[in-house]
Amino acid sequence: MFHGILRAAALSAAFLATSAHGGTVVLNEVMASNSATITDAAGTYADWIELYNDSTDTVQLSGYGLTDTPSNPFQWVFPAVSLAPGEFLLVWASDKDSTNPSGALHTNFKLSSDGETIVLTRPDGTLQDSLPRAAMGKDVSWGRTPDGGSQLVYFSVATPGRSNVGGGQAVLEPPAFSHSAGFYPAPFDLSISSGDAQAIIRYTVDGSEPTETSPVYSGALRIEDRTGPASGILLVRTTNPYNVWHEPAGNVFRGTPVRARAFKPGFLPSKTVTGTYFVTPKGRARYPFPVLSLVTDSVNLFDDTIGIYVPGSKYAQTGVKEDANFYQSGGDWERPVHVELMEEDGTLAFSQGAGMRIHGNYTRDYFQKPFRLYAKSSYGRDWFDTRLFPESDITRFKRILVRTGASDIYTALIRDGVIQSLVSHLSFDTQKYRPVVVFFNGDYWGIHFFRDRYDEYYLQTHHGADPSAVDLIEIDYSLPGGPFDADPGDATAFTGMLSYTKNHSAADPQVYEHFKTLVDVENFAEYCAANIFAANTDWPHKNVRVWRARVPYTPGAGQLDGRWRWLAYDFDRGFGLRESSQADQNTLIWATIGNPNQESTWLLRWLLLNPDFRTMFINTLADQLNSTFTEPRMIGMIDSLAAQIAPGMPEHIARWGEPKYLYYWTAYVQTLRNFATARRPHMIQHILGYFRTYTADxxxxxxxxxxxxxxxxxxxxxxxxxxxxxxxxxxxxxxxxxxxxxxxxxxxxxxxxxxxxxxxxxxxxxxxxxxxxxxxxxxxxxxxxxxxxxTNDVQAPRVPLEFRLDQNAPNPFNPGTNIRFTLTAASPVQLAVYDVNGRLVRTLADQPFPAGSHSVVWDGYDAMDRQVASGVYLVRLTAREGVLTKRMTLLR
CATH class of the missing domain: 2.60.40 (Immunoglobulin-like)
Incomplete structure (x- = not known):
């Protein structure tokens, strides 16, 4: 692990070698898929770029530009660091943007393993050096031999911060399949070809990566329906002995995962190509929802030592639940997988390498486990580029949550999806929902659900937040280290807010006004009201998520104003889970004075002492009864989501044995309807009883x-x-x-x-x-x-009533965005873009404007007509009426 700037003197004749650059600073080595080569100070396997001083003079690098976008040579600028003769300097291409000259250097961009041109530019704008685009496999680097030389080669053994040694001639191009991955109605022959006639193609059909000992491809592979009795990983018990697990009943539908790789003496092997093929008479119409295929060496999931989907050998020795493999977390328990998303219309939404981790708390011990997928450059691509949820305009995901029915796994499966879909229009965040069928190495793994994963990247894509400047907290009063688990950020501001409430009375109007600069009280009221109606008794002592942009309170900045806001999470115990209906559950009492953990109910109890909040909260409960939770709307949502997965439930039940029978599942869905029908009158009585001092009917x-x-x-x-x-x-x-x-x-x-x-x-x-x-x-x-x-003249212009700067659209954006503002009177206007450090990027307008609404486009270029990097920017409107600011997010 390296914690600072990496420097090492080259102690060989390479120090005096003459390069094509005539003795100067060069880009010497680069790695764009760092899987296990070297970690930064945080323990992250980040991309890196190595510089080498091939001259006899010390070079001051201050003001030099480094970029992976040649049109933007100063995308990242070196601080005041120097490079002595024969020394190396390692720069992490991590997107962390650190320029502390006494610490490790991190750029504000990452590298793509598909290859990018890297450019080093002198402060005067002239070219210092460049490395041409080259695709790189995992832990393979690309650079000069000898150090500073003109010959560019691949290195199977990278040497960050040290002299380059060895090197292959080239990396072979990956093989190609004759057929695209997906569903086919009849058997067919799959051909695999290479552009190099001398290359040897090796392949596997068990999910493992092809190696030099894998079978040699010598003729077309017959792809056919592999449906049959359960075997292999289908018979691996995925739970502890005390939890439910059933062998599949009858035949199981299976596809064929094909992986291929090219080999040739003197060359580095190609990247592995992967395609999963399914043969069934109905073709893609077999499933009315998307299909997610995960392909990996089965040991990554089911091995007793390293498999993340099984209890494992340590649990077998200790019998301690938390020792089970599937209860472990973090990067050490992330496993490489290849993922393919096949849409309903047969298109392949994405096919790429990713990391997989088990997700959740107690649900990890269930037979079917929720998991997360991580897009990283070390696996190939930094993002999943797809519209995962058709109703949303978000088209990039850093991480994807693939959830099961969780606590509802034995019953209706759709409970959390129903409730979060019902409240998705309210002011707090919700996790979008979409059913998906999952396959592991071609074997049917049942119905799962795509859900939003709450993290800094979610806040970036959904709210334009700077992912390095947010606080996101999980609150769970059963956590051994305390109730507040912040990731990213910290809980300092949140605990400070709670301390303020302990020392002040909400009944004091001035206290309440100040509190509203710390917390979005409307957001909190709607969030609490929704959990109360849903009878969510797995809350508020746990399953609470809050976030804020880590900035001082900034009025007019929308979701990025620095106030705390709540995010909906885990309603699986709502709407009568395992009860006849639970419609009479008094969750208003539970959320205030009835919960065993009184600290978890403190904030709502404290706020209800303020008459303004109390009135607003009572009206919020009434609003939701009159709109969000009307019986026809709830029944319609339940019927819609149940109808989505109904065609797949017989196969899911046969695979897992839970729910035990299809009519059981139908009855569990009816429990949801019973709750929806019966809840309203109970809620009204609960409200009248709790607030009887203030309202009688x-x-x-x-x-x-x-x-x-x-x-x-x-x-x-x-x-x-x-x-x-x-x-x-x-x-x-x-x-x-x-x-x-x-x-x-x-x-x-x-x-x-x-x-x-x-x-x-x-x-x-x-x-x-x-x-x-x-x-x-x-x-x-x-x-x-x-x-x-x-009106007398419907065409007469109306004078705007509000001085306003709207949120730019689209946001996030690439390449350009529209900025709209409104003036109530004619005024000189300056509209300018700044970076998050307050540096002026570009002035978009500096002129008088008449009253009315106006629109200005920013194309993502700075004042010198250079394309700016991905990141968060501020747009500031200055007029006679005041100054307004909004945040914008550019995603290249």
Whole structure:
């Protein structure tokens, strides 16, 4: 492990060798797929670039540029470090961006094992050196021989920070398959070819990497349906003895994983190519959802010593549950796999190397285990580039969570997916959901679910956060090291916020106002209300996730304003798990005074002492009853998600024996429906009982609109916008009817459509207000009408009411993005982009603008017309009305 700048003197004649550069600093060696060669100070196997001083003079590198994008030569700039004659300098291409001259150097980019041109540029902009593009296998480097020389070769034994020795002639090109991986309706012959007639192709069909002892390809491989009795890994027990595991019943559907590699004396072997082939009369139509194939040497999953999917030898010796292999975590228990995602239409979404780790807590001991996939340059590609969830616009994933039914694995399987899908429109983050069938080395492994993985990269792609400047905390009061496990970041600010609440009263308005600069209270209220309705009794003492951008409170910065926000996680014990319905579970009591761990309920109890929060929380519960959790919406969601996996359930049950029978599964799904039907009246009684000091009953509010035509405008009540398309609001929405709580004021806002004006609010007593915002306290059932009128000139421009800088779109973006802002009056405007260190990148506009909305495009280039690197940037709007800032994320 190297902890600083790597320097070593070359003690051979290579020190005096004359290179093609005439004696100077050169790019001497590079590795783009560091799997086991060398780690940085953090223990990470990062890409690296080695420089060598082939001159007789010490060279000061301050101001030199290093890049893997030739059009952006100063993508990363050296600090004040020098390189003495005959010395080497190792720079980590890790994307960590560290320029401390007394420590290890890390660039702000990573390398691709498919090959990239590396360029070293002098401070005056002239070329110092470059290494041409070259694809690299795992732990194979590319560089000069001798040190500083002009001959470029591959090194099967890399020498970071030392003199280059050995080297192969070249790396062979990988073989090619005659057929694409996927599903076929009939058997066929698979041919494997190489562009080098002298190369020997070796292959495997058991998931292992081909080696020099693997079978030699001598003719086409017959690919056919391998369905048959369970054998091999299908008969490996994947649980401890005390947990449920069944042998597969009957025949199991199986595909053929083919891996091939080219060998030739004097050459480094090619990369391994992998393709999984399935033969079934229905072809791809066999499964109505995506198929994920994982191919790896079976020892990586099922070996007693290193296999991550089995209890293992240590558990066999100690009998301690936590000693089981599948309970281990971290990089030491990550295993290499090749993953292929086959979409419903037969297209191959991606096929690449990745790392695999077992995921979860107690669910690791179940027969079918959740796992995570890691995209890393050491496996080939740094990201999974695909639209994993069709309803989302996110197309890049650093990590993918492949989840099972978890606590719901013996019952309905879809419980967490149903609940998180129901609340996905609310202000807290949720994990998107998509069923997928998984195969290990061609063997059917059952129904799983793609889910979002909460980590710094999720926050980067979904919120534009700087992944190196976020705090993400798991809260679990059963953790042996304390309840707060931060990764990334730390829990200092969160515990500081809690300490503030312990020493101040929420009933004090000034305290509450300050607290709102620390926590997004609307987010917290909606999050708590959703868990309470769902009867999630596996919360709040655990299964809590919170995050924030690690910056001081920044009003107007949206999700990156530095406040704490909550993320939905693990609803598997909600909606009546293993109960007849659990609809009468008083989770409002559980979340405040009934939970055995009182510390976990402190924050909600503390906030409810404040009258403003209490009113908002009661209304939030009512809003969700009136929209998110209406019976038709819940039943529709349950039916939809159950129908998605129903065609695959007979095969899943035959494979795992759980649920025991198909009609059992149908009954467990019906338990969800029973909960959805029965929950509402219990929830209302729980709310009235808990808040009996403030409200005695519910009252119905009926909201209608009136005007010269239909759809003159819309009404928003609290957080519900009453219009087609809002979750839980039916079509033909007006008149709309909801139940709220007496003596608790609700907020109504009227918004006219273009061509209309809002006139006033009317009840049975006449017009009660002409303001577009109305606070209405219900004493009895009430009908209120929002009246609109036509404007004289529907084309007349309207003066904006708000000085605003919108979030750029798209975000994250590549290559360009649209920045929109609004002025309420004419003003000189400066619109400029800065990096996260406050350095000006480019001024986009510096001129007067009239009142109204305006749009400016940033193409991702700086003031010198150089393409900037991936990262987080700030766009700042300066006008007479003030200064507004937003964060933007550029992903190259």
């Amino acid at each position: 519910t009252a119905a509010v009926t909201i209608n609109t009136a005007g010269p035509a239909q759809n003159c405008g819309t009404v928003r009540i609290n957080r519900i916008t009453i219009e087609d398309g809002f979750p839980g609001v039916s079509r033909g929405v007006y008149p709309w009817r909801g139940a709220y709580f007496r003596d608790i004021p609700v907020r109504l806002v009227a918004t006219p459509k273009p061509g209309y004006l809002f006139v006033g609010w009317e009840t049975s007593t006449g017009t009660i207000s002409t303001s577009d915002t109305l606070l209405l306290t219900l004493a009895c059932d009430t009908t209120v009408v929002a009246r609109f009128a036509s």
